[in-house]
Amino acid sequence: MQFDWFVIPFVVGLVFLIGQLGRIYVPWFIKLSREEKEMIRRHWWSRRTLGAVKEIIQECLLHRRIFRINPPLGFMHLSFALGWFLLIITGKLEALFYTHDALNPLWYPLFFKYFEPGRHAFFGESVFIQLMDFWLLVILGGQSIAVVKRLWPGKVGAKKKVQHAVYNRVALMSLWAIFPLRLLAESVTVSYYGGGGFLTGTLGTLLAEVPGIERSQPVLWWAYSIALGCFFVAMPFSRYMHIPTEVLLILFRRWGIKNNLVAHTMSEVELLSCSACGMCLEVCPLNEQELVASQPVYFLERLRMGWTKPSDLWKCLNCGRCEAVCPVLVKANTIRLKEKQKVLPAITPAEGERVKIPAIGQGRLLLYSGCMGKLVPSVRQAMDVVLRHAGLDYQWLDDRGNICCGRPLLLSGQVDRGMAVLKQLENTIREIGPDILVTTCPICYNMINKYAALPFTEVLHHTEFLAGLIHDNRLKVEAHKEKLVFHDPCELGRQSGIYEQPREILRCIGRLVEPQDNKAMSRCCGGALSGLMVDMSEKVALSEATRNSLLSSGAQKIITACPLCRKTLGRQANVPVLDVAEELIRHLSLSNQETAKEKSPPERAFIS
Amino acid sequence: MVKFGFSVKDNREINLDEKEPFVIEAGVVDVAEVDRCIFCGACSAVCPQLFSTGLSFRKQLLSARRGLTSELKIAAGECLMCNKCQLVCPRDINIRAIWLNLLTSNI
Numbered sequence: 001m002q003f004d005w006f007v008i009p010f011v012v013g014l015v016f017l018i019g020q021l022g023r024i025y026v027p028w029f030i031k032l033s034r035e036e037k038e039m040i041r042r043h044w045w046s047r048r049t050l051g052a053v054k055e056i057i058q059e060c061l062l063h064r065r066i067f068r069i070n071p072p073l074g075f076m077h078l079s080f081a082l083g084w085f086l087l088i089i090t091g092k093l094e095a096l097f098y099t100h101d102a103l104n105p106l107w108y109p110l111f112f113k114y115f116e117p118g119r120h121a122f123f124g125e126s127v128f129i130q131l132m133d134f135w136l137l138v139i140l141g142g143q144s145i146a147v148v149k150r151l152w153p154g155k156v157g158a159k160k161k162v163q164h165a166v167y168n169r170v171a172l173m174s175l176w177a178i179f180p181l182r183l184l185a186e187s188v189t190v191s192y193y194g195g196g197g198f199l200t201g202t203l204g205t206l207l208a209e210v211p212g213i214e215r216s217q218p219v220l221w222w223a224y225s226i227a228l229g230c231f232f233v234a235m236p237f238s239r240y241m242h243i244p245t246e247v248l249l250i251l252f253r254r255w256g257i258k259n260n261l262v263a264h265t266m267s268e269v270e271l272l273s274c275s276a277c278g279m280c281l282e283v284c285p286l287n288e289q290e291l292v293a294s295q296p297v298y299f300l301e302r303l304r305m306g307w308t309k310p311s312d313l314w315k316c317l318n319c320g321r322c323e324a325v326c327p328v329l330v331k332a333n334t335i336r337l338k339e340k341q342k343v344l345p346a347i348t349p350a351e352g353e354r355v356k357i358p359a360i361g362q363g364r365l366l367l368y369s370g371c372m373g374k375l376v377p378s379v380r381q382a383m384d385v386v387l388r389h390a391g392l393d394y395q396w397l398d399d400r401g402n403i404c405c406g407r408p409l410l411l412s413g414q415v416d417r418g419m420a421v422l423k424q425l426e427n428t429i430r431e432i433g434p435d436i437l438v439t440t441c442p443i444c445y446n447m448i449n450k451y452a453a454l455p456f457t458e459v460l461h462h463t464e465f466l467a468g469l470i471h472d473n474r475l476k477v478e479a480h481k482e483k484l485v486f487h488d489p490c491e492l493g494r495q496s497g498i499y500e501q502p503r504e505i506l507r508c509i510g511r512l513v514e515p516q517d518n519k520a521m522s523r524c525c526g527g528a529l530s531g532l533m534v535d536m537s538e539k540v541a542l543s544e545a546t547r548n549s550l551l552s553s554g555a556q557k558i559i560t561a562c563p564l565c566r567k568t569l570g571r572q573a574n575v576p577v578l579d580v581a582e583e584l585i586r587h588l589s590l591s592n593q594e595t596a597k598e599k600s601p602p603e604r605a606f607i608s
Numbered sequence: 609m610v611k612f613g614f615s616v617k618d619n620r621e622i623n624l625d626e627k628e629p630f631v632i633e634a635g636v637v638d639v640a641e642v643d644r645c646i647f648c649g650a651c652s653a654v655c656p657q658l659f660s661t662g663l664s665f666r667k668q669l670l671s672a673r674r675g676l677t678s679e680l681k682i683a684a685g686e687c688l689m690c691n692k693c694q695l696v697c698p699r700d701i702n703i704r705a706i707w708l709n710l711l712t713s714n715i
Contacts, residue, residue, distance in 0.1 A: 314708070343712055371656045371690045403656040408689040412708060421688070529691060532708060536700040567695055 002115045006218065007107040010225040013232030014106065020236035021244060024272070028265050036257050036265070043255040052254035060246050061085060065327035069279060072145055072156040077277070079142025080175075081243075087135040094128040110228075113186045113200075114221055117193035133197030139179050146176070160287065162278040162297055164239075165305070171238035174230035181227055185220035188213055239301065242275040246328060249273040259331045261415060267338055270330045274300045280322035280332070285524045285542050286315070286534070296322050296332035303339065311533055313340045317542075318411055318530030320494035324520045333530075340413025365394040366434035366457075370441040371404050372563035379440050379563055382581035383462060389588050390475050397437070402428050407447040411530040419451065426452045433457075438465045440581065442492035442562045443529060449496065461492060463561045463580050467501040470508055476589040477509050484510040484583070485555030487546070487569065488522035489562035502561050502580050509587040513553040523549055525560075527568030543572040551575065559583050637706050644699040645669055651693035651703055661686045665693060665703050684710040 032040070043049070058064045061082045067074030088109075095109035096102055098120065108115060119125065145156060153161040164172065183200065190196030190204030192214050207213050235241060249269050259266040280296045281287055287295055294315045302308050318333050326332070367387075369380045380396070387394050402425050410418030425448070429437060437459045439445040445461040448454070460468075469475040484506050492498050499519050506512045517523050526534075526542030534542075547569060550558050558577045560566050570577040647666045657663040663686040672680060687707040694702055 310712070314705070344708075345711060371688070371692060374656065375654055375692050375695065403660065404688050404690065408691065412689040412704070414689070527691070527695070529689070532689070532691075533702070533705050536694075536702070 002105055002108050004111075004114070004221075006222040006225045007111060008225075009222075009229030010107055010110065010232075013229030017232040017235055024236065024241075025248070028268060031265050032257075033263065036263070039256045040252075048254045048256075049251070052251045055250050055254065056247055059250065059327070060243075063327065066277065066279070069325060069327070070157050073149070073158060073277070076142045076145040076149065076156075077275075079138045079145075083135050083139035083142065087132065087139070090128065090131050090135060094132065097124055097128070098122050111221065111225075113189050117189050117195065119195040129195065129197040131197075133199040133201075136179065136183060137199055140183065143176060143179060158278065158282065160278065160281045162276055162281060163293075164276065165301060167234060167305075168238045168276070168301070171231060171234035171240050174227050174234060175240070177227040178224070178231060181220060181224040185217070185224045188217045188220055192217070237305075239274065239276040239304075241272045242328070245269060245272040246275070249328070253329075259334050261334065261338065264338075267331075267335050270328075271300055271303060271335060273328050274330050275328065276301060277327060279325045279327060283321045283325050283521065285317065285319060285321065285526075285545065286538065288545065296326070296330065299336065300330070300332065303335070308339060310343075312336075313343065313413070314531075314533035316530055317490070317524045317526075317528035317534065319490040319524035319528055321521065321524070324494055337411070337413065337415070341415045344413045346416060364435045365392055366397050366429065366432055366437045367394055367462075368397040368402075368405075368437060368439045368441075368444060369563075370398075370439065370444040371408075372441050372443075372567070373398055376563040376567055376579070378582055379566075379579045382579065382585050383438075383440060385585045386466065386469075386475065386581055386588070389585075390469055395432075397425075397428065397432070400428055400432075405441075405444040405447040407443050408529050410447070412532055422447060422451055426454065429454060429457060436460060436465070438462050440563065440579075442489045442496065442498075443564065446491045446496050461496070461498060461501075461561070463492075463502040463505060464498060466581065466584060467504045470505060477584065477587045478589045479508060480510050480587065482510045482557060483513050483553075483555045484557050484559050485513050485515055485550050485553050486518075487515075487525065487550055487558055487560040487565055488519060489560060489565045490522070490524055490528060492561055493522055494520055502559075505580055505584060506559060509584060510557075513555050515550045515553045515555075517549055525562075525565040525568045527564050529564070539568070540572065543568055547573050557583065637709060641701055642669065642706070644701055646699060648698060650696045650698065651701075654692040654696050656690060656692070657686050657688055663687060665706075680710055683707070 061078070063074050063077040063081065066077050091109040091112060095104050095112055098112075098116065149156045149158055150161060153159065183203065186200045187196065187203035187207055190200045191208035194204075196202075196204045231240070235243075252266060252269060257263070257266055259270055274296065276297045278297050284295045287293075294312045299308070299312045299316075302312060313336060316333075316336060318336075320333060322332055323330070365387075367383060369383075373380050380398075404421050405425055406418035406421035408418070409415075409421060429452075434457055437448070437454070437457050438461070439448065439459070440462045442461055445459065449459050452459075466475070470477060486502055486506055488494075488499060492502075503512055515522075523546040524542060525546055526539040531539070547558070550569075551573075555575070557575060558569060558573055559580055560569065560577065561580050563579065566577055566579050645666065647670065649666055652658050652664040652666060655663055655665075663683055668680060668683045671677075684707040687704055689704050689708070691704055694700070694704065697703065
């Protein structure tokens, strides 16, 4: 009988783990909405699953995305994941080749060296022995990087180390104990019976010199089994749940299930897929200033245990830098928004959040400056100048009394009310029925683009519109020699994917220089709408860091495309901070104006 | 019946025993922050809701100081969270955070 009492902790841990996985996963499948279930039914037997398998190998085993950002940390993750996976597979094969029977007890391949000590001359034995030692070496190599990372994070290129909660430390300690204990246990057995590879054999020979070492053999095997059992018991409550959940996440994502404001299952899957690797910690603008601990790695960890604090929810800028670097692609902002929604009471939208003003004449081109348009009227005035210059007929949606797009409410967690405000705006737009809606605010742009149903209207940000006008030669501009730097607003860049159009305009009117952190890694100006509980001193520190980063490029002017960024950066900067439209009116060539005057009646704007 | 733009307002309760309700309800509102207010009215001037619902932070603060707290929660529900008030506030008061705290608290 291949049994010894020391296998009990391992078996108990594994059974407990499987039970817990069932307890967590089965309700997910039950809670999926009908559309999501239909999606799985349609896609599970298709090429999408093959793609998912490929992604699982690349991400869950090889950890490609982490490798790209930080190679030493990539190797650390790879060694644990790939090494352990292959150790299990090779162990299974070894047991199969030895017994010629696929039906072994669960623990038999794991403790093979104990049950079958010495050499047995079965087919491929020496290959298996060396291979098992090699995988163990790979894991131990990765583990040594992990130890170095914990003690001196700077040595492996990590700026900050993650401060884990207690239950995560228990899991971490048992994980770190598993492999050295396995090495010791196998070596001691080998020192007595022989039959070790390059690692266990060498160590076994050395250990054989120690008198009475064979008496420690049962102790070590017990310790190895207990470490495994501890890890399995701690796993469902710790960050190591990401090991099985990430596989499920990739499958769900490939099958077309999305994480949005209405889907709840996917949020939970993403929540447990976070491996707390700490990549988000390094890029968070709030963390660079050593300010707060509300980054996804901490926020999600507390959310798993149900310990979230208000500062976790509202001390976040929603800038999206963490989402841009996340190796698991967790949508932390969406999860955070849903949590805000749960905390806040439901408020029915108040009547009269829109002032009624009689309709103005029909217009096919509609402009919207949003609430910030009132605070930064220069953007609206600049747009007036540009559009008159181009000879276009337009009207402002703001003149119809619409004051808000609803995004501030949405980001503060009052999702229903935000959507109600958007609905009012949407109705007004539909009444007017424009071909093109141009917003001068990326926040409104993002909101209308994502959540409003406007099938007959093309929604554009004003930088897109202006770049289109310049490209079509409807707007003639002159270039000056000034060095301009463009600050990517979070809502326009990372959240809407518009990086090039504003840069095209700036290239036409001046010399565009790029700061150190640009495009997807651009910094937050500090005034982000979502940062509801970020203190003023913290905001000032953020703005200063952003300004310094922008001015490091040697620019004479900071250009941005968001009135909020313009206002926030303008407070801190010692150089002019302007909107793209404001800068553009300084560069309009006069010849165009004359031709525009000749045109009558004004032509409709159209961009193909 | 002809409807005019004005009406007689309902009776409102003023509890004169509670001199400074903001202080009493400490924990909901950061007293030190609210005390910075100089009642300049910049927040009301930029507030997009002032026109439509008459939301005014300084009005509510003044009423609350005098003991009228019944309208606080309604006012908190009117805020659009656009943060323009903080951008113009000379005393850097995080007004919308105060509204949000009032919303999430049970008073």
